Amino acid sequence: MNKLQRLANIFVSPEQCFGSIRDEGKNWADYVIPLVLLVLMIVLMLTMTSDIMEKIQTETIMKMNQLTQEQKEAALQQMNSPLVNVFKYVSSAITIVLTVLFTALVFMVVGNFIGGGEQKYGTLLVSALYIQLITIPESIIKMILMLQKESVNVYVGLASFVARPELSSFGFQFLAQFEFFKIWRILLWVLAFHVLYKFNVRKSALLVVITMLLGMLIAALWTSVSMGRAM
Numbered sequence: 001m002n003k004l005q006r007l008a009n010i011f012v013s014p015e016q017c018f019g020s021i022r023d024e025g026k027n028w029a030d031y032v033i034p035l036v037l038l039v040l041m042i043v044l045m046l047t048m049t050s051d052i053m054e055k056i057q058t059e060t061i062m063k064m065n066q067l068t069q070e071q072k073e074a075a076l077q078q079m080n081s082p083l084v085n086v087f088k089y090v091s092s093a094i095t096i097v098l099t100v101l102f103t104a105l106v107f108m109v110v111g112n113f114i115g116g117g118e119q120k121y122g123t124l125l126v127s128a129l130y131i132q133l134i135t136i137p138e139s140i141i142k143m144i145l146m147l148q149k150e151s152v153n154v155y156v157g158l159a160s161f162v163a164r165p166e167l168s169s170f171g172f173q174f175l176a177q178f179e180f181f182k183i184w185r186i187l188l189w190v191l192a193f194h195v196l197y198k199f200n201v202r203k204s205a206l207l208v209v210i211t212m213l214l215g216m217l218i219a220a221l222w223t224s225v226s227m228g229r230a231m
Contacts, residue, residue: 117197174220
């Protein structure tokens, strides 16, 4: 199976995608192509939403009562500097890489040591990269919503039903973890475990869902604490 077929199959026939990774192996293109697509997507999203982000950051700085007017102006100038803008793109790309590396490591530990299976880290890493491609349609939809609402706080899941979200609330942030695209990624990991490790569906689901739920709890706690400090 060629790389374009694998890219397409992660969306339309993921079992064939993971089966080809298991049976046919992988090469440099399996690492580079998904990563390039993910970086291009984040660059596009940051570029398209830069005005919204700048507006929100400006409002946040102006509301900081602990800063003098001179300090606020200095912060605004620094925010718009070329170096800061370059760092924004570079840090976002690095975040993608670290996220994929960490995710693959976690699921290798779960599959190999907790599940009792045997799979190489490289195979899990390629699988993580392909699964991460789900963030491309997710980013496009969220980008459209952000531009429509002129806000970065957009949700495509249970949190969208909350009329007045309390960003510093752990309950709301945990609810916000249950988004359509995250559930899609969970299902893909269940299928990946079933195909790569040849676990039955029940065992695959238990290992993946419990791991993801723990991650969602940690993410919700971290976000709620961070939001509480920022307010």
